[in-house]
Amino acid sequence: xxxxxxxxxxxxGITIGYAHLVSSARLEVAxxxxxxxxxxxxxERFDAALExxxxxxxxxxxxxxxxxxxxxxxxxxxxxxxxxxxxLSEVPRDLIRSEHCxxxxxxxxxxxxxxxQFDAIEDPYLRERKADVRQVVERxxxxxxxxxxxxxxxxxxxxxxxxxxxxxxxxxxxxxKQHQFGGFVTDLGGVTSHTAILxxxxxxxAIVGLHLARHMIxxxxxxxxxxxxxxxxxxxxxAVLGEYQLRQSQLELERQKLRRLRSTPATTxxxxxxxxxxxxxxxxxxxxxxxxxxxxxxxxxTEFLFMNRRSLPSExxxxxxxxxxxxxxxxLPVTIRTLxxxxxxxxxxxxxxxxxxxxxxxxxxxxxxxxxHIFLAQLRAILRASQFGRVRLLIPMLAHAHxxxxxxxxxxxxxxxxxxxxxxxxxxxxVGGMIxxxxxxxxxxxxxxxxxxxxxxxxxxxxxxxAIDRTDxxxxxxxxxxxxxxxxxxxxxxxxxxxxxxxxxxxxxxAGDLTFTRLLLGFGLRNFSMHPAQLLAVxxxxxxxSLADLKALSARVLRSADGTRTRELIAKLNS
Ligand code: PEP
Ligand code: MG
Numbered sequence: 001x002x003x004x005x006x007x008x009x010x011x012x013g014i015t016i017g018y019a020h021l022v023s024s025a026r027l028e029v030a031x032x033x034x035x036x037x038x039x040x041x042x043x044e045r046f047d048a049a050l051e052x053x054x055x056x057x058x059x060x061x062x063x064x065x066x067x068x069x070x071x072x073x074x075x076x077x078x079x080x081x082x083x084x085x086x087x088l089s090e091v092p093r094d095l096i097r098s099e100h101c102x103x104x105x106x107x108x109x110x111x112x113x114x115x116x117q118f119d120a121i122e123d124p125y126l127r128e129r130k131a132d133v134r135q136v137v138e139r140x141x142x143x144x145x146x147x148x149x150x151x152x153x154x155x156x157x158x159x160x161x162x163x164x165x166x167x168x169x170x171x172x173x174x175x176x177k178q179h180q181f182g183g184f185v186t187d188l189g190g191v192t193s194h195t196a197i198l199x200x201x202x203x204x205x206a207i208v209g210l211h212l213a214r215h216m217i218x219x220x221x222x223x224x225x226x227x228x229x230x231x232x233x234x235x236x237x238x239a240v241l242g243e244y245q246l247r248q249s250q251l252e253l254e255r256q257k258l259r260r261l262r263s264t265p266a267t268t269x270x271x272x273x274x275x276x277x278x279x280x281x282x283x284x285x286x287x288x289x290x291x292x293x294x295x296x297x298x299x300x301x302t303e304f305l306f307m308n309r310r311s312l313p314s315e316x317x318x319x320x321x322x323x324x325x326x327x328x329x330x331x332l333p334v335t336i337r338t339l340x341x342x343x344x345x346x347x348x349x350x351x352x353x354x355x356x357x358x359x360x361x362x363x364x365x366x367x368x369x370x371x372x373h374i375f376l377a378q379l380r381a382i383l384r385a386s387q388f389g390r391v392r393l394l395i396p397m398l399a400h401a402h403x404x405x406x407x408x409x410x411x412x413x414x415x416x417x418x419x420x421x422x423x424x425x426x427x428x429x430x431v432g433g434m435i436x437x438x439x440x441x442x443x444x445x446x447x448x449x450x451x452x453x454x455x456x457x458x459x460x461x462x463x464x465x466x467a468i469d470r471t472d473x474x475x476x477x478x479x480x481x482x483x484x485x486x487x488x489x490x491x492x493x494x495x496x497x498x499x500x501x502x503x504x505x506x507x508x509x510x511a512g513d514l515t516f517t518r519l520l521l522g523f524g525l526r527n528f529s530m531h532p533a534q535l536l537a538v539x540x541x542x543x544x545x546s547l548a549d550l551k552a553l554s555a556r557v558l559r560s561a562d563g564t565r566t567r568e569l570i571a572k573l574n575s
Pocket of ligand 2: 396460
């Protein structure tokens, strides 16, 4: 059946491919048929996932502190037993063989039977153990999710797979990052959720907030994802398909043309140099940053190093990751943001206790100050990496003067411990703060007195100014970067920093959105940090811009109290 769904566009571009339904490692999974020739490899995939989870549980056992309560190791032992019980480890293999079904489905079907048996048990303690069965199954599903199985559509390079999910966590996206998918579509999510940001960083078309896509689309349906308009076409007719194939090749041509600008300096028509930096999530993203000709890393979201794992990365592991990025940037500045965990970026991939209101809870610097040993290990790792190039340290979600002071005190402590051990580091390391809470934007002198630079996180600034959860598609229509309050805070922060001679950048999604390039230049911004995939398009816009033309119009945008008028003025600015 041919139909069209509308959602929020996440990342520009068009992709055409076949639907691959996935679960977000939760217990709703796709059921699809495995071709006879692929049954053996599907069983191998299942076995490999079991083996991986066995390894995780072994690792967990090895890390149990001596003083941990006895229940803890009993619980890990129980999970190991459940995993090795033939109901979960053997029967799904038989199901895959006899029914030619995918491993996820076989596993969940078995789990359902097992959970029913638990329900019949009278002893309340034993009955509750079904939660452990679910947790073990979730672990195996997660391991399978990282290694999607063959589907009938995965037959050639041209036939791309498009992930269709109800919801995906940022941790899930990191797993998908290792595979070559053509696009992503989800029922839930807002355009500046971290899941969406990661999809954008992959440079592939994606749409979120499609509501019923996961329910309506079947495995292997032919899909067109128009990430520009947020339109998903299911089972298109040949004329529509032809039209989109044409548009797709036009977009590819435009991308190729942009590549020629890689080493052209980003200078406006009236000669003002503009700095364009890249945002990265994982050390390997540094390649994309270099390919896009970024002048530095303006935001390294380090929390992604902490995801999809049961234990925290050690100081040494972190040091190596930071050093690799710093070395790869060959003397260009690398702004490493300290751990911004919490809200939609839960450490364990979203199953932890996030608190009653996660976005307002123990997130980012609040979490780090509550867990100083984690923060100190990260600070030491960043400092150790600082001797391999030019490192800047950026602290997220600051709102209070005492948070700045405590952060700086812990930094001094980390520095002292390194100095004592004669470990070299850059003693002149610059420390900056994210301006992403309205309170911070309204109390700038407090930040400017104590820090060396500022970076505006527009994603959170908008979320907290307008009181809308950036991950919630039901309020996505209220997420408005052009709201007068948002524009006022952004312009005020840029202008105040410029007046005080303090370095200021924007590293939220507004920096990589062409709609706002000229407006931000008009507000006085000279340093943008964005996903590498956006960088050359923003550069091209800058090359065609004269600053002299912007001032008056952007001031008018700032004064406008009427949304329609604001949009007209923006259109004029961009014409
Ligand atoms: C922001 O809030 O704009 C930002 C850059 O940080 P993150 O998107 O990681 O919250
Ligand atoms: Mg933020």
